[in-house]
Amino acid sequence: NAGVTQTPKFQVLKTGQSMTLQCAQDMNHNSMYWYRQDPGMGLRLIYYSASEGTTDKGEVPNGYNVSRLNKREFSLRLESAAPSQTSVYFCASSVSLAADTQYFGPGTRLTVL
Amino acid sequence: QKEVEQDPGPLSVPEGAIVSLNCTYSNSAFQYFMWYRQYSRKGPELLMYTYSSGNKEDGRFTAQVDKSSKYISLFIRDSQPSDSATYLCAMSGGGGNKLTFGTGTQLKVEL
Numbered sequence: 001n002a003g004v005t006q007t008p009k010f011q012v013l014k015t016g017q018s019m020t021l022q023c024a025q026d027m028n029h030n031s032m033y034w035y036r037q038d039p040g041m042g043l044r045l046i047y048y049s050a051s052e053g054t055t056d057k058g059e060v061p062n063g064y065n066v067s068r069l070n071k072r073e074f075s076l077r078l079e080s081a082a083p084s085q086t087s088v089y090f091c092a093s094s095v096s097l098a099a100d101t102q103y104f105g106p107g108t109r110l111t112v113l
Numbered sequence: 114q115k116e117v118e119q120d121p122g123p124l125s126v127p128e129g130a131i132v133s134l135n136c137t138y139s140n141s142a143f144q145y146f147m148w149y150r151q152y153s154r155k156g157p158e159l160l161m162y163t164y165s166s167g168n169k170e171d172g173r174f175t176a177q178v179d180k181s182s183k184y185i186s187l188f189i190r191d192s193q194p195s196d197s198a199t200y201l202c203a204m205s206g207g208g209g210n211k212l213t214f215g216t217g218t219q220l221k222v223e224l
Binding site: 042043103 | 157162207211212214216217
């Protein structure tokens with residue numbers, strides 16, 4: 001049982017490049033989330049998906065897009081990366097939005113030069 | 114002012130010490146409270162989950178919630194070097210409301 005997996009683990013981009021962060025969960029959870037974690041700022045919600053086919057903005061959505069590909073997979077896309085998007089990105093999932101226990105993936109460390 | 118305040122530390126204690134980690138919050142609607150542990154370069158993992166006020170114990174860990182003071186605590190008894198990590202508090206109002214996280218307290222337990 002892998003839980004929540006994320007790819008890639010590390011990535012370095014140049015300003016203006018695009019990339020997609022992948023996330024998958026095998027716990028049959030309905031809800032999935034993307035966070036970024038920065039020093040002194042804690043975990044901030046970028047986007048979330050309450051269930052397959054729905055997505056909503058979180059606290060810091062600007063510069064990002066998401067796709068809930070199916071129940072298992074939730075991807076985060078940076079269309080034109082900026083140095084301010086240098087961060088550690090975590091994907092999480094939960095049984096539902098009402099179930100507050102979220103399970104996190106190992107994270108993707110992204111550096112934008 | 115942030116909705117959830119948490120001292121970032123670092124907090125350094127000797128092995129075997131009792132550790133007290135705390136968060137304060139301002140939103141009186143919060144009623145679900147969690148503590149996550151995050152090892153270096155890893156994702157957060159759920160450690161404790163409590164609803165409303167009161168205490169919850171799990172092995173060496175005790176979570177305490179005082180809603181009247183808007184204050185939550187995590188106590189670690191007989192701390193071990195393996196407890197060295199960042200501890201994040203998180204809370205929500207439930208019913209689909211999103212989690213609000215503290216910034217985390219870095220703990221180091223020394224031999």
